[in-house]
Amino acid sequence: MPPTRRLLIRAAFAAATLISAQAAGADPVTIRIGYAAIGVDNRPFAEGTSAATARAGNFVEDEFKGAPDIKVEWYFFKGAGPAVNEAIANNQLDFAYQGDLPSIIGRANGLKTKLLLASGAHKPTYIASPIDSVVASIKDLKGRKVAVQRGTNGHLSLIKVLEANGLAERDLQILNMDSATANAALAAKEIDAAVGDTGLISLAEKKLAKIVYTTKGDDPRFGRYAHVLVTEAFETAHPDLTQRVTNAFVRAAHWSSEEANRQELLELWGKSGTSTSVLAEFFAGETLKYRNTPLIDELFIDQYRQAAAKSKEFGLLRRDVDFNGWFETKYLDAAIKDLKLEGYWTPYDASGKPRAN
Template sequence: MSIGRKRLILKARWFSLLLLSAGLALWAAGCGSSATENQEKTLRIGYQKFGTLSILKARGTLEKRLEPRGVRVEWIHFPAGPQLLEAMNVGSIDIGHTGNTPPIFAQAAKTPLLYIASGVPKPENEAIVVPADSPIRSVKDLRGKKVALNKGSNVHYLLLQALDKEGLKYEDIQPVYLPPADARAAFAKKSIDAWVIWDPYYASAERDLGARTITDARGYTTNREFILASETFVQEREEIILIFLEELKKTTDWFNEHPEETSRLLSKQIGMDVKTVEKAITRSKYGLVPMNNAIVEEQQQIADTFFEAGLIPENIRVKQAVWFGEKSSKERKEK
């Protein structure tokens, strides 16, 4: 089969999956959405179990900041980044956070998103793990093995990079696409050979399941957290975006200085042992930085890798989906 025909088939499959995801998300949005006038006074934030937005939610400072403006904050939980950005694609949320890979898949699927800020590198917070008694000792030993991961998540890129460094192709392993909860169950039952996962699930697997790390992301990827917003929301409510980013920056600075208090707050919110949360939080420092050309280039490299592997249908340009601040918004309006 020719390369051109393969890409046509890939695009057709991608479009079918996109329609299905969009249909499900629209149904969910229809069940829980408010009238338009109420949405204009609500900031809908998609968050995951772990990350800067989870801690912002736990502290409650954003609500206090926006209350005088008559803006209510609605928090919507998602198991992982791909699902969160599907919701953004159909207008169910305004802002969210993911790792480095979900925005690549989402942009390729024409999701109207904008990167509005970046976290600092945290390669220690994701890894490839195996059971303690596994004969697997290195990435090279993954040949022919069942490896669980959340498709399109940050760990997807880690796996590609780790395999490539050892001279392996993606086809040399058996990828098993599972969300974190299902992957954990499969790992505990040893129905998979390895698991590529991020914190706090990574820390939980170490503490509760005795997981052994064969590599983390150091040397493979920066593993940044990205803050994303719908393009429409940025255009129409830029003042809210600026307030949100200011409060988020305060939060990242605060919990770097108060890891124990942060662990207690987050432990109650996500229902996870406080020592596990503390282990995840203290692996590395956190921070929030504006988008810049160097970070965009990092993302472009990831996009190029997935395109070359045939995992996204077109070679996207990441810079087209980046908000560089108020000046960026003015330039977009003039176009």
């Protein structure tokens, strides 16, 4: 064998050996995803959002099938958004589903995150009172004991609704309770009202409470806004994985937006322990596309800016929020293009009106 050819073969063998060694020595990656809620009786599932679909339907796990070095872990938080902030601060999460207010507070306090896509962006808020209560409207809440979990997007929604009705937090006796505690207190008639969603619908279905108000059908700016985020550290280290996780969430959003899947979707969310009848009521009268859009549109961005301003006005945070670079839509845009979903979801302008694609 000629010396030159022998050298080429040795070089090729050495290169192949090096590539094999690098592949074998590749560091495994665990993708840690947090969710700012938890199912009934602490079940590790949630409901009502495309992020909940991604979990219950294994969309993220399926994205990484055939990749043994990639592991996906989900964490659910009874303490909702504030607990997610703590986990991010302690470097315990890479991605998270979280509401507007806690994320804004985290941003103001220096948490380094990027918002990737909307999830549960048009989620309605419900207010309920005991079944035999004289409370029948928002204005009847004045001076009464009202339970809400502070620092959550439900808290911010309440503030907006009160303001629209000529009231403020100081006009109520606000009690800081997580949803399970508030629901139990309401059923026991220990409080005058509670702020929430499916848990309150469930109590009303059982004739243990009555719904006195919902943002559904009211000004869309009164509702709750939420998203999926990534930490800046993970995005910087793994932009390729960030894209693939975003792709998985967008697939979940698309599947969750198909009306043909409505019943199957409700049953999938039922893994959380919430009955399909309650979920059916929660989504009644609204399209799945509207409720499960992943778009970070003008309405979404304006609501976060308004939320920051109101949070400071009402003393929920002391610092200004820097929005520069926070909304990172390149991964969402790439996912929509790759999945051929351009024009599928309707964007909304800052006033809450549909905008042409």
